[in-house]
Amino acid sequence: MLSKKCKYAIHALVYLAERYEQGPVQIQDISEAQHIPKKFLEAILLELRHAKILESKKGKGGGYYLIRKPAEVNLMQVMRLIDGPIALLPCVSLNYYHSCDECKNEKICGIRDSLISVRDETLKILGNSTLAKIVKRERLINK
Amino acid sequence: MLSKKCKYAIHALVYLAERYEQGPVQIQDISEAQHIPKKFLEAILLELRHAKILESKKGKGGGYYLIRKPAEVNLMQVMRLIDGPIALLPCVSLNYYHSCDECKNEKICGIRDSLISVRDETLKILGNSTLAKIVKRERLINK
DNA sequence: ATATTAATCTATTGATTTAGTAGAGTTTTA
DNA sequence: TAAAACTCTACTAAATCAATAGATTAATAT
Numbered sequence: 001m002l003s004k005k006c007k008y009a010i011h012a013l014v015y016l017a018e019r020y021e022q023g024p025v026q027i028q029d030i031s032e033a034q035h036i037p038k039k040f041l042e043a044i045l046l047e048l049r050h051a052k053i054l055e056s057k058k059g060k061g062g063g064y065y066l067i068r069k070p071a072e073v074n075l076m077q078v079m080r081l082i083d084g085p086i087a088l089l090p091c092v093s094l095n096y097y098h099s100c101d102e103c104k105n106e107k108i109c110g111i112r113d114s115l116i117s118v119r120d121e122t123l124k125i126l127g128n129s130t131l132a133k134i135v136k137r138e139r140l141i142n143k
Numbered sequence: 144m145l146s147k148k149c150k151y152a153i154h155a156l157v158y159l160a161e162r163y164e165q166g167p168v169q170i171q172d173i174s175e176a177q178h179i180p181k182k183f184l185e186a187i188l189l190e191l192r193h194a195k196i197l198e199s200k201k202g203k204g205g206g207y208y209l210i211r212k213p214a215e216v217n218l219m220q221v222m223r224l225i226d227g228p229i230a231l232l233p234c235v236s237l238n239y240y241h242s243c244d245e246c247k248n249e250k251i252c253g254i255r256d257s258l259i260s261v262r263d264e265t266l267k268i269l270g271n272s273t274l275a276k277i278v279k280r281e282r283l284i285n286k
Numbered sequence: 287a288t289a290t291t292a293a294t295c296t297a298t299t300g301a302t303t304t305a306g307t308a309g310a311g312t313t314t315t316a
Numbered sequence: 317t318a319a320a321a322c323t324c325t326a327c328t329a330a331a332t333c334a335a336t337a338g339a340t341t342a343a344t345a346t
Binding site for chain 2: 292
């Protein structure tokens with residue numbers, strides 16, 4: 001399961017993608033529209049800024065905005081950033097690999113194969129789920 | 144990520160599947176072979192017994208054993224039993240569904256589509272990963 | 287019968303993670 | 317220079333995770 005933090009991050013990014021290149025959007029605005037606790041959202045947006053997905057502007061007329069094209073930000077990146085590994089076990093993780101201490105021999109483990117398949121299928125779908133596609137999908141539904 | 148509990152459960156089940164129809168296997172035996180804390184393993188096996196996957200026998204010569212064919216137990220069942228939902232959000236879970244309180248309208252949510260795809264692909268793979276296949280795979284590797 | 291073996295049940299615990307909150311500080315702009 | 321809005325540090329309550337302890341019950345062999 002994704003953490004609430006990650007879900008909030010995705011919703012905030014989709015919200016900002018809908019307003020791409022329309023100037024800064026205030027935390028307060030996102031918070032109210034997406035029903036995300038403001039203080040919690042602050043921390044999330046800061047993290048996305050540190051990851052160079054967002055940029056911010058302080059002072060009056062300030063706020064957050066996407067600095068990457070909506071087609072270049074996908075759910076795989078966001079989930080890895082906020083929640084860490086996507087794989088179901090550390091020993092099949094690409095980005096957060098570490099061996100299971102209780103397995104003496106990883107090669108012999110019969111469950112890794114399945115978990116590697118799950119990981120690869122999941123990454124394929126999430127990597128393909130860009131903000132651009134999500135926004136487009138929502139616009140279609142609303143018509 | 145799977146919990147350690149779930150990983151332990153899977154390894155214990157694979158161990159029992161290797162010994163299917165060969166009589167009860169003691170907790171101590173599984174615990175040592177798979178490096179699982181004994182007391183923790185006790186609780187796990189009990190849970191698998193309550194789920195009618197295992198049965199136990201007390202006293203001398205007692206232990207745990209599979210009461211379902213290894214081909215009829217898969218990772219999807221075990222993960223759901225021990226860790227709960229497989230889906231990435233409650234609102235796309237088949238077995239543990241509940242709506243996101245902050246979403247007023249689920250139909251409009253652009254991220255559900257991707258998460259439903261992830262869920263379906265994951266279930267397909269995990270549902271297909273039976274103990275029988277895992278044991279077979281391990282035997283092949285060991286040759 | 288009784289000792290031994292091995293699962294069962296109740297309960298508690300420490301560590302970690304999750305989901306926030308509080309409040310002072312800094313930067314920008316009108 | 318006041319107000320707006322992000323930034324940073326620190327803290328906290330609740331839940332979950334990963335066990336552990338100890339007494340109890342049931343089955344078997346002798």
